[in-house]
Amino acid sequence: MGGCSAPNCSNSTTIGKQLFRFPKDPVRSRKWVINCRRDFVPTPCSRLCQDHFEDSQFEEIARSPAGGKKLKPNAIPTLFNVPDPPSPITPQITLPIKPEPVEKDLNVGDHGYARRQPKLSPEEEAGLHRAEEERPCSLCQHYKAQLEQQQHHTARLQREVEEMKKRLHKLNKIEKGLQMFLFEDQIRALTLAKRSRRAVWSQDTVLTARKIRCAVGVKGYEFLRDLGYPLPSYRTLCNRLEPKTMSTSMQEELAELGLGIMTSCDSPEGSGANDEGLIGVMT
Structure with missing residues (x-):
């Protein structure tokens, strides 16, 4: 099994540590490399262990499919044991889950196939911003589905309690009737x-x-x-x-x-x- 790619760290899954692969996004991956204080290009097998992430970089409730902790979409490692390290990149910048590639504006005279992004009017920008705010969150939808399941389960238990109360009342009436001509034994x-x-x-x-x-x-x-x-x-x-x-x-x-x-x-x-x-x- 592979180990942690951070310097002065030999953690691996064999001792119970959870490893996380470098992001596919080149911007986030570069930030991980800078914070590692290593000048290398991460491969698909490169990993960082859980000890290099603060507790605030993990999801509070969500878990990974294997049952371990799950990193936030914009998590950045900041805990490394390196003498005289350069300044790390703090994880305060919120990045989108799937960043879209940004096309730079090119001069019309540079190339014949150059394109310019059409500028949006303030009304159109406000409409796009409002649409993004109204877009349903996947985590909210997940919790909403769980809440509906719990509500259905609670309603079913309440119906069973009512049925049990009716049966108990009927049994009490039967017992009172038996006590009229039978002894307790x-x-x-x-x-x-x-x-x-x-x-x-x-x-x-x-x-x-x-x-x-x-x-x-x-x-x-x-x-x-x-x-x-x-x-x-x-x-x-x-x-x-x-x-x-x-x-x-x-x-x-x-x-x-x-x-x-x-x-x-x-x-x-x-x-x-x-x-x-x-x-x-x-x-």
């Missing part, structure tokens, strides 16, 4: 798979499930569970409604309903056995 069980072992049932849910089982029978109870109704399994009812784990008030409530305490859970679920054979009489 049953609502949580709706988010789990059918017959999941991760469900944790409260004592109120177990007691209500026992009432439902006695009301609809074994087959009706299992049919509700198959449909996805959040109810504990028969084994859970057996384990949770033992006399040792039930309070006296709960046992009295079951007795008033005519329901006994389960004394055995050996029979499989959905076997179709009669509930009377699985219910003992409370003493």
Whole structure:
């Protein structure tokens, strides 16, 4: 890889320095050569590294295609380590991006093919100056396009937020409706798979499930569970409604309903056995 053409400088891309080629415009290229303090003609392979440019000579936002810094169109290097250097050319002169070659006025008698530039009237010069001022800037157009993209993206996000708010409001209404006939643990069980072992049932849910089982029978109870109704399994009812784990008030409530305490859970679920054979009489 090539290195920096400035004297007393050995920077190159191998150590992470960014190199910039000399301008094609002969006027700007000559200014770079004068500031380098070298009397040479730059070739297409001649480069200057980033250390010879002030920070003000780089674009603030724009980047090069390779991801590095990008020089301004009229950038001129001024930082060189040369003893007793001649006066450098300061980068205060603003040059056009693509300078047009200037034709010098020639005397009519010099050559037969000599041409003169037609002089413009003050009105025409003012019109040309106004047209150049009204010409759209490429950088402004780029930022305007980016701004429009961001505005479209923001509008799309706002629409998604409104949709999410509507869905959340609908879910809150559904949850309030479920709370009218389901307990909190049953609502949580709706988010789990059918017959999941991760469900944790409260004592109120177990007691209500026992009432439902006695009301609809074994087959009706299992049919509700198959449909996805959040109810504990028969084994859970057996384990949770033992006399040792039930309070006296709960046992009295079951007795008033005519329901006994389960004394055995050996029979499989959905076997179709009669509930009377699985219910003992409370003493």
